[in-house]
Amino acid sequence: MNELKERILNEGHVIGTDILKVDHFLNHQVDPVLMAHIGDEFAKHFKGKGITKVVTIESSGIAPALMTATALGVPMIILKKQPSKVLNERLYQTQVNSFTTGKNYDLCLSADVITSDDHVLIIDDFLADGEAVTGAIRLLRMVHSTVAGIGILIEKAFMPGHQKLKAQGYNVYSLVKIKSLEDGTVKFED
Amino acid sequence: MNELKERILNEGHVIGTDILKVDHFLNHQVDPVLMAHIGDEFAKHFKGKGITKVVTIESSGIAPALMTATALGVPMIILKKQPSKVLNERLYQTQVNSFTTGKNYDLCLSADVITSDDHVLIIDDFLADGEAVTGAIRLLRMVHSTVAGIGILIEKAFMPGHQKLKAQGYNVYSLVKIKSLEDGTVKFED
Numbered sequence: 001m002n003e004l005k006e007r008i009l010n011e012g013h014v015i016g017t018d019i020l021k022v023d024h025f026l027n028h029q030v031d032p033v034l035m036a037h038i039g040d041e042f043a044k045h046f047k048g049k050g051i052t053k054v055v056t057i058e059s060s061g062i063a064p065a066l067m068t069a070t071a072l073g074v075p076m077i078i079l080k081k082q083p084s085k086v087l088n089e090r091l092y093q094t095q096v097n098s099f100t101t102g103k104n105y106d107l108c109l110s111a112d113v114i115t116s117d118d119h120v121l122i123i124d125d126f127l128a129d130g131e132a133v134t135g136a137i138r139l140l141r142m143v144h145s146t147v148a149g150i151g152i153l154i155e156k157a158f159m160p161g162h163q164k165l166k167a168q169g170y171n172v173y174s175l176v177k178i179k180s181l182e183d184g185t186v187k188f189e190d
Numbered sequence: 191m192n193e194l195k196e197r198i199l200n201e202g203h204v205i206g207t208d209i210l211k212v213d214h215f216l217n218h219q220v221d222p223v224l225m226a227h228i229g230d231e232f233a234k235h236f237k238g239k240g241i242t243k244v245v246t247i248e249s250s251g252i253a254p255a256l257m258t259a260t261a262l263g264v265p266m267i268i269l270k271k272q273p274s275k276v277l278n279e280r281l282y283q284t285q286v287n288s289f290t291t292g293k294n295y296d297l298c299l300s301a302d303v304i305t306s307d308d309h310v311l312i313i314d315d316f317l318a319d320g321e322a323v324t325g326a327i328r329l330l331r332m333v334h335s336t337v338a339g340i341g342i343l344i345e346k347a348f349m350p351g352h353q354k355l356k357a358q359g360y361n362v363y364s365l366v367k368i369k370s371l372e373d374g375t376v377k378f379e380d
Contacts, residue, residue: 070222
């Protein structure tokens with residue numbers, strides 16, 4: 001997706017050799033117009049897969065996931081990063097290690113909002129080691145739903161996430177694939 | 191907003207005398223169509239106030255804030271609940287106590303995304319004791335921006351949040367005002 005590549009080149013900041021900061025249009029400030037284009041692109045790609053729900057992981061995936069759910073005409077589910085005192089009936093949990101913060105967190109899903117009839121599209125902002133998406137898949141399996149596809153905005157293709165998910169047979173579509181972040185420069189695949 | 195009242199009556203769950211669970215259409219599962227109607231309603235109400243940015247607090251405010259930003263044609267800013275290793279340059283922080291979890295958290299804003307020229311509309315899902323919105327206002331003052339309005343989806347009118355914000359001169363618009371949650375029943379104002 002050229003629009004997203006251009007925003008990364010113009011507004012992204014590389015930190016070290018593995019972190020790309022996109023706080024100006026995706027993670028802290030969010031551009032609603034870009035999010036709508038991203039939602040349309042995912043909806044176009046996954047059209048015909050019988051998607052009944054879009055699932056994302058709080059909180060940076062929420063904006064693109066909402067626009068994808070809007071374009072597909074289905075509800076969005078937010079997997080919460082920790083149980084609150086409000087969310088606790090029929091709650092499934094799984095532990096995930098965050099690549100960004102290095103910390104563990106619990107990801108939560110209520111069996112009230114996704115069932116075995118659902119065909120789910122997972123949307124997330126970044127794919128690096130695939131830990132967050134793998135955690136989401138574990139939860140979606142616990143409620144016996146079908147993972148029909150995985151849509152990623154920015155894939156770090158030099159990390160093992162995509163290969164791990166592909167090896168398990170998942171349909172992963174990344175809008176942008178980054179080959180390297182070395183020398184403070186973003187290099188895309190192809 | 192009658193549509194939101196009906197969803198609360200049909201799908202909300204009251205826990206104790208002060209918690210309203212809206213996990214089926216707002217906090218865990220999110221209805222994109224309802225979010226679009228909410229965004230349109232806030233945009234209509236705050237039109238003409240010169241809003242340049244919509245600000246929300248992660249993560250349940252993101253969906254309605256994004257649709258409000260879409261309707262107003264301005265960017266959205268997500269105030270993060272804790273600093274990550276990615277977000278740290280020119281970062282302002284303030285501590286907030288969560289009514290829902292009873293825990294403290296740090297709310298963060300980068301001076302790169304909001305400046306003294308900005309007229310900000312704060313959007314949040316619930317208004318109870320007003321701690322989260324007050325934390326957002328503290329951060330927005332640190333970067334010398336103007337708080338032009340506060341839009342709330344569900345106000346617990348039996349809690350002091352609205353009065354505290356009104357006493358400071360803020361323009362608070364709540365789509366739904368709840369008078370009481372006693373006896374497991376939602377009673378609206380008016």
